[in-house]
Amino acid sequence: MSNAVDQYLNLYGDYREAIGSHSAGVLNARRDDGAEALARAGRFHVRGDEGYEKTSVDEMFSPDFGVNVNRVNMPVDVGASFRCGVPNLSTLLAVVVNDRFVPSSTLIKNLPAGLTVCSLAEAAREMPRLVEKYYAKAACMSDASVALNTMLVQDGVFIHVARGTRLEKAVQLVDIFHSSTPLLAPRRVLVVAEEDSHISILKCDHTQGEDAACLSSEVIEIFAGRGARVEWYDIEESNASTSRRSQLFARQEEGSELHICVATLTNGVTRNDFHIDVAGGHASTRLSAMAIGSDRQHIDNSSVIRHAADYGSSDQLLKYVLDGNATGAFEGVIEVCHGARFVEAYQSNRNILASSGARMHAKPQLLIYNDDVKCSHGATTGQLDNNALFYMRTRGIPEAEARRMLMQAFMVDVIDTISLEPLRDRLRHMVDRRFAGVKAGCAECGSGCPD
Amino acid sequence: MNDILLKVTDLHAKVEEKEILRGINLEIRPGEVHAIMGPNGSGKSTLSSVLAGNPAFTVTGGSAIFHGVDLLSLSPEDRSHEGLFLSFQYPVEIPGVSMVNFMRAAVNAKRKYFNESPLSAGDFLKLMRQKRAIVELDNKLASRSVNEGFSGGEKKRNEIFQMAVLEPRLSILDETDSGLDIDALRIVAGGVNQLKTSQNATIVITHYQRLLDYIKPDFVHVLYKGRIVRTGGPELALELEEKGYDWIKEENR
Numbered sequence: 009m010s011n012a013v014d015q016y017l018n019l020y021g022d023y024r025e026a027i028g029s030h031s032a033g034v035l036n037a038r039r040d041d042g043a044e045a046l047a048r049a050g051r052f053h054v055r056g057d058e059g060y061e062k063t064s065v066d067e068m069f070s071p072d073f074g075v076n077v078n079r080v081n082m083p084v085d086v087g088a089s090f091r092c093g094v095p096n097l098s099t100l101l102a103v104v105v106n107d108r109f110v111p112s113s114t115l116i117k118n119l120p121a122g123l124t125v126c127s128l129a130e131a132a133r134e135m136p137r138l139v140e141k142y143y144a145k146a147a148c149m150s151d152a153s154v155a156l157n158t159m160l161v162q163d164g165v166f167i168h169v170a171r172g173t174r175l176e177k178a179v180q181l182v183d184i185f186h187s188s189t190p191l192l193a194p195r196r197v198l199v200v201a202e203e204d205s206h207i208s209i210l211k212c213d214h215t216q217g218e219d220a221a222c223l224s225s226e227v228i229e230i231f232a233g234r235g236a237r238v239e240w241y242d243i244e245e246s247n248a249s250t251s252r253r254s255q256l257f258a259r260q261e262e263g264s265e266l267h268i269c270v271a272t273l274t275n276g277v278t279r280n281d282f283h284i285d286v287a288g289g290h291a292s293t294r295l296s297a298m299a300i301g302s303d304r305q306h307i308d309n310s311s312v313i314r315h316a317a318d319y320g321s322s323d324q325l326l327k328y329v330l331d332g333n334a335t336g337a338f339e340g341v342i343e344v345c346h347g348a349r350f351v352e353a354y355q356s357n358r359n360i361l362a363s364s365g366a367r368m369h370a371k372p373q374l375l376i377y378n379d380d381v382k383c384s385h386g387a388t389t390g391q392l393d394n395n396a397l398f399y400m401r402t403r404g405i406p407e408a409e410a411r412r413m414l415m416q417a418f419m420v421d422v423i424d425t426i427s428l429e430p431l432r433d434r435l436r437h438m439v440d441r442r443f444a445g446v447k448a449g450c451a452e453c454g455s456g457c458p459d
Numbered sequence: 460m461n462d463i464l465l466k467v468t469d470l471h472a473k474v475e476e477k478e479i480l481r482g483i484n485l486e487i488r489p490g491e492v493h494a495i496m497g498p499n500g501s502g503k504s505t506l507s508s509v510l511a512g513n514p515a516f517t518v519t520g521g522s523a524i525f526h527g528v529d530l531l532s533l534s535p536e537d538r539s540h541e542g543l544f545l546s547f548q549y550p551v552e553i554p555g556v557s558m559v560n561f562m563r564a565a566v567n568a569k570r571k572y573f574n575e576s577p578l579s580a581g582d583f584l585k586l587m588r589q590k591r592a593i594v595e596l597d598n599k600l601a602s603r604s605v606n607e608g609f610s611g612g613e614k615k616r617n618e619i620f621q622m623a624v625l626e627p628r629l630s631i632l633d634e635t636d637s638g639l640d641i642d643a644l645r646i647v648a649g650g651v652n653q654l655k656t657s658q659n660a661t662i663v664i665t666h667y668q669r670l671l672d673y674i675k676p677d678f679v680h681v682l683y684k685g686r687i688v689r690t691g692g693p694e695l696a697l698e699l700e701e702k703g704y705d706w707i708k709e710e711n712r
Binding site: 418 | 534545547553556560564
């Protein structure tokens, strides 16, 4: 058994009751399953495991992190310290400080009919049958990280959209790390979009301060009912001392649309998994991702899109720009199951290495157990176009600016996949700023951290 | 000597260990139009690339003095700011960079070089409008990515539009006539002629005499094997048109 697994199993053994007493029955009911699965796995994935060529999850979990078992409130005035950086986008805001759910007053007062956004523990107490129906049903417990999250998670976010409810406003979840000691935050999001409902969710990850190491263990489960449309946007702007192990599991029913767009702008070590089960016919999935790495950032995205029904379509676009000594990885699997006819599934991964120290690993895969499908995948890794660079310089554009413009331009088609226009504009601005080397978040954040 | 705009002396350059320019000498004064002609592979495009500062080429000897400035010591962007412009034979497509952002970056970079504040949005748009008219460039192209999806004619007109905006002292038009039909050629040449003043100069690089019917040269140089082997007036271009390049090759065997 790895030390990483051992320390969390011991923690669970010692604090089992305390963990449960600050949570709710539905969540508690699955803890022992999680502990068993974690013990059975024995270790988290390490480099060289199938699908983990470049990232050791075990290393991410091995530092001696604390877990806020007794729900001690961190002294952070969320309203004062964080201002949303997405102007013109009026959202229903909730904040997750470490692993504590904090609704905004607008969220409490202005929740539209048909929408529930609340603490997962609260939902588990108030509507146990609904939560039980979905909780830990899409996430794959045999994965050690999911097992750990299920074993330790005490709260999270529950989002439910009633049948036929089409929301105009987006729900925004702001995850903030704020800790003076090394901290592991088990985070959990459960999204249930009932038949014919529409919802857009924007999640932003931030870390305040620079000192303590933080690890975010995230499990996100999304259930898109018949004809439902779910948009999931996820922007990470954390820092070098932050690790993120995020796993998204989605299940799509007939005719549903799922659109995921993930941007990693600043981070330490990040591993994002996307497991999408296209269970119903005529369902469509779009996954787009951008990763911008410099210094020693490490960004690893992995996708498995499993088409189990007829007439499914999926389109994946993942782009990386890596500078400095940053490393990137992408492994993507499209699986078309036996009997799933007329599926169209595409995957494209394009990467730019802007320095000689940057590294990229790409492994696209197609598993097709069927005829009558249209599938393609492609991965390219290269440098900035020297001809374009020279052309711009002959027009007087300084080299550094020309490089920046080309890197921004490279990300344009990922940004264009976002259907919320204000978010698109905002992300464009954030990407410009990121390439210009302006520290992310500082302009908006009023936390007054020494840096 | 003060009125010499560009003086190239014994210029040598190579690309990947292959010497392409083998001693170019050239003097250009304000108000002049020079045509450089020559068979394929003689070094015409290399000369324009080297003058513009393409890092793919290495200068191995000689000098180029541009209104008193050591041109070869400058970065491509500073050569542009100092008034050199290269119209590309194959204008580069830059997906994701809009024409308007591209031009704004170019205009403001030049202003910054001369310690001027950036142009206001209104003034910038006015400038674009004025300059577009010179080559009848469609406004629709402004919102498109640089050269992406432009027709051959639009690309070349776009080059002259950029030249009009940047107001260079010396323009090098590298095979600007290639890929142009006769109407587009007339518009492009008309643009170049409109921009001509007694203060600026133009180098026209071309295979064919055709373009020189529209842009009248004062001098015609023949480049062969990396050297200027013959210089004459406009009549030299006509002679080449009639006799081809074989006699030049014969003479320089």
